[in-house]
Amino acid sequence: MQGCALPGRQVAVPAQDTTRAEIPGIPNARYWVDIDIESFVRDAIASAQREQAYLARTGHQGSLPPINFLAISGGGDDGAFGAGLLVGWSASGTRPEFKGVTGISTGALIAPFAFLGSEGDDALREVYTTIGPANVLKPRNLLAALTDDGMADNAPLLELISRYINAEFLARVAREYQEKGRLLLIATTNLDARRPVIWNMGAIASSIDPRALELFRRVMLASAAIPGAFPPVMIDVEVNGKPYQEMHVDGGTQAQVFLYPPRLFSLVRQQGVKIPPRERSVYIIRNARLTPQWASVERGTLTIAGRAISSLIQTQGVGDLYRIYLTAQQDGLDYNLAYIGADFNAEHKEDFDTAYMKALFEYGYQLARKGYPWHKTPPGLTAAKSPDSTPPAKKLK
Numbered sequence: 001m002q003g004c005a006l007p008g009r010q011v012a013v014p015a016q017d018t019t020r021a022e023i024p025g026i027p028n029a030r031y032w033v034d035i036d037i038e039s040f041v042r043d044a045i046a047s048a049q050r051e052q053a054y055l056a057r058t059g060h061q062g063s064l065p066p067i068n069f070l071a072i073s074g075g076g077d078d079g080a081f082g083a084g085l086l087v088g089w090s091a092s093g094t095r096p097e098f099k100g101v102t103g104i105s106t107g108a109l110i111a112p113f114a115f116l117g118s119e120g121d122d123a124l125r126e127v128y129t130t131i132g133p134a135n136v137l138k139p140r141n142l143l144a145a146l147t148d149d150g151m152a153d154n155a156p157l158l159e160l161i162s163r164y165i166n167a168e169f170l171a172r173v174a175r176e177y178q179e180k181g182r183l184l185l186i187a188t189t190n191l192d193a194r195r196p197v198i199w200n201m202g203a204i205a206s207s208i209d210p211r212a213l214e215l216f217r218r219v220m221l222a223s224a225a226i227p228g229a230f231p232p233v234m235i236d237v238e239v240n241g242k243p244y245q246e247m248h249v250d251g252g253t254q255a256q257v258f259l260y261p262p263r264l265f266s267l268v269r270q271q272g273v274k275i276p277p278r279e280r281s282v283y284i285i286r287n288a289r290l291t292p293q294w295a296s297v298e299r300g301t302l303t304i305a306g307r308a309i310s311s312l313i314q315t316q317g318v319g320d321l322y323r324i325y326l327t328a329q330q331d332g333l334d335y336n337l338a339y340i341g342a343d344f345n346a347e348h349k350e351d352f353d354t355a356y357m358k359a360l361f362e363y364g365y366q367l368a369r370k371g372y373p374w375h376k377t378p379p380g381l382t383a384a385k386s387p388d389s390t391p392p393a394k395k396l397k
Contacts, residue, residue, distance in 0.1 A: 007231075009234060009245055009247070010234075010236075010243065010244060010245035011244055011245065012192045012244060012245065012246070012247070013192065013193075013237060013239060013244040013245075013246060014239075014244075015193070017239045017244075018032070018190075018192075018193045018195070019032045019035060019036050020239050020240075021237040021238065021239050021244060021246065022237060022238055022239070023215065023235070023236075023237060024209075024211070024236065024237070024238050025207065025209030025211060025212075026203070026204055026207045026209050026211070026212060026215065028043070028200065028203045029199060029200060029203055029204050029207075029215065030197050030198060030199045030200060031043075031197070031198045031200065032195060032196075032197065033196065033198050033261045034195055034196055035195070037261050037263065037264075037267065040198070040260075040261060040264070041264065041267045041268055041271065043200065043203075044183075044260075044264060044268060045268060045271065045273055046181075047181040047182075047183055048181060048273075049181070050178065050179070050180065050181030051099070051180055051181035051182075052181075054179055054180045054181065063278065064276055064277075064278040065278070066096070066278065066279040066280070066281065067099045067278055067279070067280050067281075068096045068097070068098050068099060068280075068281050068282075068283065069098060069099060069100045069101075069102075069259060069260075069280075069281070069282040069283070069333070070098040070100070070101045070102070070111075070114060070282075070283050070284075070285070071101075071102045071103075071107075071257050071258060071259050071282065071283070071284045071285070071324065072101070072102065072103045072104070072107030072108075072110050072111050072114065072257070072285045072287070073104060073105075073106075073107050073256045073257035073284070073285060073286045073287050073288065073317065073320075074104045074105030074106055074107055074224075074250070074251070074252040074256050074257070074287065074313075074317075075105070075106050075107070075256075075286070075287025075288045076105070076106055076226075076287075076351065076352075077106070077348075077351060077352045077353065077356065077357050077360075078106070078287040078288055078340060078360065079105075079106030079107065079109065079110055079128065079287045080128040080129070080287075080356075080357035080358070080360040080361040080364070081285070081287050081339075081340050081360050081361070081363065081364040082106075082107065082110050082285040082287045082338075082364065083110055083124040083125070083127070083128040083361055083364070084128070084360065084361035084362060084363060084364030084365035084368070085285060085338055085364035085365070085367065085368045085372065086110070086113075086114050086121065086124060086285075086368070087121045087124055087125055087361075087365055087368075088364060088365035088366060088367065088368030088369040088372075089368040089369075089372070090117075090118040090121050091365070091368070091369045092368060092369050092370070092371060094371075095117070095118065097117060097182075098114070098115070098182070098283075099181075099182055099183065100182065100183040100184075100185065100260070101114050101115040101182075101183070101184050101185070102185045102186070102187070102257075102258055102259060102260075103185075103186050103187075103223070104186070104187045104223055104250075104251040104252055104255065104256060104257060104258065105223055105224050105226075105250050105251060105252045105256075106224060106287055107223075107257065107285070107287065108186040108187070108219075108220050108223035108224055108251065109127075109161070109220060109223075109224055110124065111184060111185075111186060111201075112165065112169070112173065112184060112201065112220070113164075115173065115176065115182070115184045115201075116169075116172055116173070116176070119172075123164050125361070127160070127164075128357050128358075128361050129354075129357060129358045129361050130354065130358075131160065131352065131354065131357075132352055132353070132354045133350060133351060133352045133353075134156060135156055135157070135160050135352070136154065136156055136157045136160070136351075136352050137152035137153065137154055137156060137157065137229075137230065137352075138152060138153040138154075138155060138156055139151070139152050139153075140152055140153060151228065151229055151230075152229060152230060153230075153231065154221065154224075154225060154230040154231060157221060157224065157230075158217065158218075158221050161217050161220050161221060162217055165213070165216060165217050165220070166213070167213060170204075170205040170212065170213055170216060171205070173201060173202055173205040174202065174205040174206040176202065177202025177203065177205065177206055178202075178206055182202065183200070183202060184200075184201040184202050184205075185198050185199065185200065185201065185258075186198075186199045186201055186219055186220065186223050186251070187199070187223060187251030187254065187255065187258055188219060188222040188223045188233075188248040188249065188250070188251045189248065189249050189250065189251055189253045189254050190246050190247070190248055191227070191232060191247045191248065191249050191253075192246055192247050193246075195254075196251065196254040196255065196258075197248070198258075199219045201216060201219070204216050204219070215235075218233050218235065219233075219248075221233050222235070222248040222249065222250075223250060223251045224250060225248070225249045225250050226249070226250050226252075227249045227250060227253060232247045232248060232249045233247075233248045233249070234246070234247060234248075235247075235248055252313065255316070255320050256286070256288075256313065256316055256317035256320045257284060257286060257317065257320045257321070257324070258320070258324075259282060259284075259324045259327055259328075260327075262323070262326070262327045262330065264331075265330075265331050279334070280331070280332060280333045280334065281333060281334040281335075281336060282324065282328055282333045282334070282335060282336065283336045283338070283374070284321065284324060284335075284336065284337045284338070285338050285339075286317060286321065286337065286338065286339040286340075287339075287340070288314065288317060288339060288340060289339065289340045289341075289342070289344075290314075290317075290318060290339050290340075290379045291342055291379075292311075292314065295307070318378065318379060318380075321337060321378040321379070322378045322381070325377065325378050325381070335376055335377065336374035336375070336376070337374060337375040337376075337377075337378065338367075338372055338374060338375070339375075340360070340363075340364075344359075344360065344363050346359040346360065346363075
């Protein structure tokens with residue numbers, strides 16, 4: 001019986017104290033944007049002020065330069081598409097610098113490297129074209145479903161993350177955050193509270209607390225911790241100096257991709273802050289196919305449940321694309337969407353299949369290197385156009 005005991009944990013944060021819990025030494029590490037957006041608004045304003053100061057220091061004059069956002073979705077090993085797209089985009093010579101980069105799940109593993117621009121390309125290529133299952137997980141026996149917190153151990157993934165995310169990497173992220181006001185945001189799910197948590201990775205990287213590096217890595221790990229498949233990531237927090245522990249899992253249980261809270265611009269204006277006119281664009285990389293994939297489903301409990309969950313994830317992801325589209329329309333952002341096309345049909349033998357990821361990386365790379373035709377609307381929605389106009393698509397600029 002003792003051998004069958006489930007893993008233990010420290011006391012969870014009481015429900016009434018959920019949003020009061022802080023990371024020891026790094027109190028500005030995250031946001032509860034679904035119930036408390038004030039801190040996010042405050043940091044967004046401060047970010048704009050740092051950008052303006054940077055432009056003044058570097059002698060920029062005249063109208064403000066274009067501002068670009070990048071949102072990278074979940075998708076498991078399909079993240080090879082987004083990695084290849086970014087590297088090919090760099091090769092085309094047209095990839096912009098992003099004011100803000102967001103990531104969930106596999107997108108959270110890509111986002112920090114995308115944030116640093118082309119200098120992160122070698123790491124993206126290496127990770128998404130050379131690793132295999134052994135670099136991500138260590139299978140457990142079948143009894144893990146009853147006696148453990150995941151069917152596989154993701155310690156190999158943490159080791160992989162730690163190989164690339166070091167003190168020097170954090171210093172580079174911190175400089176972009178502090179000097180230019182650029183934002184790197186990663187989403188996890190607090191499973192105790194069943195609420196999304198947005199982590200300010202630039203603030204974490206800028207912290208002088210010695211635990212900042214470990215937290216940065218663990219947030220990336222948590223965002224990709226698929227519930228049931230991988231163990232959750234336990235995060236130590238405090239409320240009024242009293243220690244508690246939060247359970248965090250894959251941010252994809254809340255959304256497949258995110259931009260920023262839809263009310264952000266209006267709340268900034270309510271603070272008396274003027275939002276200057278400038279060209280704004282959002283680029284969304286959906287690491288998935290958007291058309292349903294047919295498969296003959298066996299009459300087994302796990303097979304049926306797995307198929308149903310994957311269907312739910314796909315439709316949730318499409319809904320997320322519509323939500324971002326509405327936000328872009330509301331705030332005057334040029335909407336650009338990339339996803340895996342129906343023309344990609346490499347065989348997928350297993351999760352984190354090296355050959356499959358290598359082929360998908362190359363597929364995304366070649367599309368971007370030649371100039372990806374960004375989709376201007378979510379699937380199923382056609383943008384208004386004149387009878388003589390071409391379909392809504394845009395070359396990288």
